[in-house]
Amino acid sequence: MLPSFELLMPETLPEALEMLAGYAPDAMPLAGGTNLVPDLRGGKRRPGVLVNVHGLDALQYIGRQDRYVVMGAGVSLADVLESELIGAHGRVLQEAARVFANPLIRNRATVGGNLGNASPAADTVPPLLVLDAELKLASAGESRWVGLEDFFVDVCDTICRHVELITAVRWLVPPPRTFSRFRKLTLRKSTAISVVSVAVRVTLGESGRCVDAAVALGAVAPTPIRVHEAEEVLRGEALTPEVIDRATRFACTAASCIGDVRSSAAYRERVTDVLTRRLLAEAQEWSEEQWERS
Numbered sequence: 001m002l003p004s005f006e007l008l009m010p011e012t013l014p015e016a017l018e019m020l021a022g023y024a025p026d027a028m029p030l031a032g033g034t035n036l037v038p039d040l041r042g043g044k045r046r047p048g049v050l051v052n053v054h055g056l057d058a059l060q061y062i063g064r065q066d067r068y069v070v071m072g073a074g075v076s077l078a079d080v081l082e083s084e085l086i087g088a089h090g091r092v093l094q095e096a097a098r099v100f101a102n103p104l105i106r107n108r109a110t111v112g113g114n115l116g117n118a119s120p121a122a123d124t125v126p127p128l129l130v131l132d133a134e135l136k137l138a139s140a141g142e143s144r145w146v147g148l149e150d151f152f153v154d155v156c157d158t159i160c161r162h163v164e165l166i167t168a169v170r171w172l173v174p175p176p177r178t179f180s181r182f183r184k185l186t187l188r189k190s191t192a193i194s195v196v197s198v199a200v201r202v203t204l205g206e207s208g209r210c211v212d213a214a215v216a217l218g219a220v221a222p223t224p225i226r227v228h229e230a231e232e233v234l235r236g237e238a239l240t241p242e243v244i245d246r247a248t249r250f251a252c253t254a255a256s257c258i259g260d261v262r263s264s265a266a267y268r269e270r271v272t273d274v275l276t277r278r279l280l281a282e283a284q285e286w287s288e289e290q291w292e293r294s
């Protein structure tokens with residue numbers, strides 16, 4: 001059963017921020033409710049006040065601003081999947097949206113809610129980490145941009161203050177000759193939480209060598225993580241099997257895998273190896289095609 005709470009229905013973003021400030025720390029934003037409503041039913045969260053931000057116009061856009069792709073936090077996973085702009089400049093995020101839950105949840109669930117919930121298995125996070133995304137945190141009268149890598153503190157814990165709302169996400173349009181992909185392993189084909197997820201971004205230089213790289217893992221640690229050691233291995237190198245092997249081994253070492261209801265720690269470590277290796281091998285094939293074309 002749902003516990004009792006007061007539901008506030010702001011019509012504008014400034015109104016929503018005033019409400020959060022007025023009732024802090026007892027108020028929480030409610031977006032699609034696909035995490036929050038089950039959490040309320042299960043007694044995991046007990047806010048006295050919910051501020052409904054779902055459908056606020058100011059949070060519903062995907063566009064290009066200067067060198068950035070920017071989207072409002074209220075954008076749904078279905079919107080991400082349909083966006084041509086994200087397809088062109090954030091394919092890795094679109095791949096995560098494609099395997100996110102099921103069509104019903106994708107229509108309702110928002111990117112802001114996925115980030116704000118701060119699950120280690122949140123599927124938008126590894127893609128946004130490899131895109132070097134930033135989040136806009138707004139409170140009544142002020143706002144700040146923070147790097148996504150600095151946002152998560154622990155399981156379901158972030159630097160977002162009670163009076164703040166994630167209002168937007170942005171990342172720089174990746175340079176030409178950038179490859180970015182996402183894979184996750186789940187216990188069934190849809191409507192399933194990731195056992196392990198991996199995102200990879202590789203940018204090639206004129207010589208065909210990797211000039212920039214990013215590797216991120218989900219569901220293997222208290223928060224999604226970037227694996228900087230693996231990225232260092234890739235930078236400046238051609239993507240050979242030896243380089244891929246070394247980078248993959250760093251990814252496995254970085255993953256402090258835990259055992260839980262979905263998987264043993266040993267199986268998670270094995271899956272981290274397989275998915276990372278596969279994505280980097282795809283990047284290698286892609287880099288060879290680029291080289292042949294040029």
Ligand SMILES: Cc1cc2nc3c(=O)[nH]c(=O)nc-3n(C[C@H](O)[C@H](O)[C@H](O)COP(=O)(O)OP(=O)(O)OC[C@H]3O[C@@H](n4cnc5c(N)ncnc54)[C@H](O)[C@@H]3O)c2cc1C
Nearest residue numbers: 031032033034035036101109110112113114116117123166
């Ligand atoms: C059947 C099912 C399948 C699922 N499958 C997946 C999956 O495949 N991958 C996956 O990653 N997740 C999955 N989820 C989890 C969930 O759907 C996502 O995390 C979703 O993106 C949450 O978004 P929401 O809009 O529903 O957030 P809500 O449930 O409304 O909110 C979630 C949390 O974020 C906070 N919040 C919401 N908006 C903001 C904001 N703008 N700023 C700050 N905090 C905010 C809320 O206060 C709350 O703490 C699944 C859930 C269900 C029920």
